[in-house]
Amino acid sequence: MNRVRVSNWVFAAYVLAVFSFVFAPILFSLVFSFNSQRFPTIPLGDFSTEWYAKIFADPDVWEAALNSLIVSASAAVLATFLGFCTAYSDYRYNFRFKGLYLALILLPPTIPLIIMALAMLAWLSKLGLSGQLWSIIIAHSVLTAPFAMAVIRLRLNQMDPDLESAAWNLGGSEWQTMRHVILPFCRPAIVSALCLAAAVSFDEFAVAWFVSGLNKTVPVIILEIVQGNIDPQVNAIGTFVFLVSITLIVLAQVFFISRRVKDPR
C-alpha cells in the first residue's frame, strides 16, 4: 500500500518534471512578451503590450505570417493527399516490397533536418525551383506527408474490411465507393492529418530557411530578429506561433479521438 503511494508520487514528480522542461521556456517567453523591460530579467517590469503593438505594425512580420499561412495550408493539403493515397494503397493492396515501400514513405522524419534542408536546396536549385514560396511548400509536403499517412492509416485499420466490398456489392463503382464510403469514414483522420501537417509546417525552421530565399516564413524572421539584437518582439511572435501550433495539434487530437469514441467498433 505504502509502496504504491510512493511510486505514484515518484511518477507524478517525473511527469511534472517533463512538462516543466517542455513548457517552462515557452511560459517564460509568454511572460516576457508582456514585460515592459527590454532585457528578460527578474524582477519584471510593468505589464505592457508594446512588443505586440510593434510586431503588428511591422510589415515584414505580416508578410512572413502570410507566407507561413500559405505554406502551411498548401503543404498540409498536399501532404494529406499524399498521405491518404499511400495509406489507402497500403490498406487495399498487397504487393512485393511493400515493407520497403512503407519504410521509404516513413523515412523523411528520420533524416536530420539540416541534411534534408541541404538536399532540398541542392535538388530544387537544380530544377530551378529554389528561392520561391513553392520551394518551401514542396519541401514541407515531403516532410509532413508521413505524419498525415500515419494518422490516416490508423483510421483505415479500424475499418471493417467488408465495408468497401459492401459498397461495391450495392452497385457502387470503385470511385463512388471512394467518395461515399472510404472518404467519409476517414474524414476525422483527414481533418486531423491536415491540422497536424499544418502545425509541423508552420513552425518548421531549418528547411524553410535554406530553400526560402527572400520569402521568409515566421520562424525565419524570428531568427533574423534575434541575430540582429535582443529584442522582446521575438517573445511576442513566439507566443503567437506557439498558440497557432498548439491549437492545430489540439484540434488534430479532438477530431481523431471524438470520432473513435462515437464509433461502435
Added chain:
Amino acid sequence: MANPLASFTNVHKRFGDFVAVENMNLEIERGEFLAIMGSSGCGKTTTLRMLAGLDAPTSGDIHIGGVRMNDVKPHERDTPMVWQSLALFPFLSARENVEFGMKMRGVDAPTRRRRATEWLDRMEIGEFAERDISTLSGGQRQRVALARSLVMEPEMLLLDEPLSALDANLVIRMQAVLTQLQRELGITFVYVTHSQSEAFAMADRVVIMSQGRIDQIGTPKDIYRAPANRFVAEFVGRNNILSGVVDRHDAGAVQVRTASGVFSVPPVSADAGAELAFAVSADLVTLSVSEPDAPNRVRCTLLSEEFIGSVVTVFCESADGQEFKLQLQERELNQHDLKSGSHVWLSWRTEDAHVLDGS
C-alpha cells in the same frame, strides 16, 4: 433443372497454394431457399463471394440468368449480400444505409426516400430511420442490413452467416422473418451457414461442403435420413456410425461384421470381405431393458443423458467401446428406472441402417 437462375460449372478457386473450392458443379433454382453448410474453411463463403463477384474463379464458369459472369465486376451485378459483420456504414443513419444502393444506381432522392421508408417499415424499424447505426441493437441492425439489400429488389439474395452474431432467441425470430420474406418475395436466397439447425429450419435444399468439395446436395430430409458419406453422417445430426466388413449376403439383407457384433443392412452390391460403413440415426434406435427380439441389437452400458426440452439424447457404450446415441421422448425414458452404469439393449430395424458411400 431446365433453366437455373445461377450455375457453377467445373469451378475451381485457389488462393496461392490453398484450394478453396474444387470442381464445383451446382445449379441454383429460381425462387428456392438454398443453404450452403459446412465447417469453417470448407469453401462455402468463397462460393458466395464468387456469386457476388468479390472473388473470381480460377477456372470454370459461373452463369447467372444465363449470362457468363466470370469477368463481371461486383458493382455491375444484381447480387446484394447480407454480411456476417453486417458491414453497415457507421457514418450513415439507418435510412441512409438503406438508400445507399439506390444512390449508387442513380435513383432520384424522392424515390429513394419512399422505397427506403417502405422497407424500413416492412422490417418494423421505421421509427429508427434517422438513428445512427451505433445506437441500434443487434436485431435492429440485422433488419437494416436486410432492408439495405432487399430494397434493391434483386432476383437473388446472398446471406453470409447473417445470424451468427445474435443470441439464440433472436436467431429463432429472425429465422421466421427470413423464411416468411423469402416466401412472400419469391426470390432466391443463398444462405451460407455452419449451423445445421439454421440450414435445416429454413432451406428447401442444402449443400454440404467440406474441404472445397460438395459432399451432398439434397432436401434437409434427404441429408438427414440418407447421408451420402461418412463426413455428412458425422457432420449432420446425431448418427451412429458403424464400420466393418461384409460377412455374407442374405435374402433381402447384407450381414456386416463390426467390433460390436454382426448387423444386417439393406442390400448393397459389395463383395464379402469388403469394408462397409453404415449410419443409424439416433432417433431410430429403440431402447429396452430386456433383450429384444430384433435382428440388430447390441448390449450397452448407459453413460449419460442430455435433455433438450422434451427430447432426451442418451449416450451408451457397447462392450467393445463403440459409442451409441439415441433420442427418445423424456416420458419414454422415465418408464425405465435407469441410471448411469445401467445395462440396456439397443435395437433398430434393418431398413433404418443407411449404408454410406466411399466408406
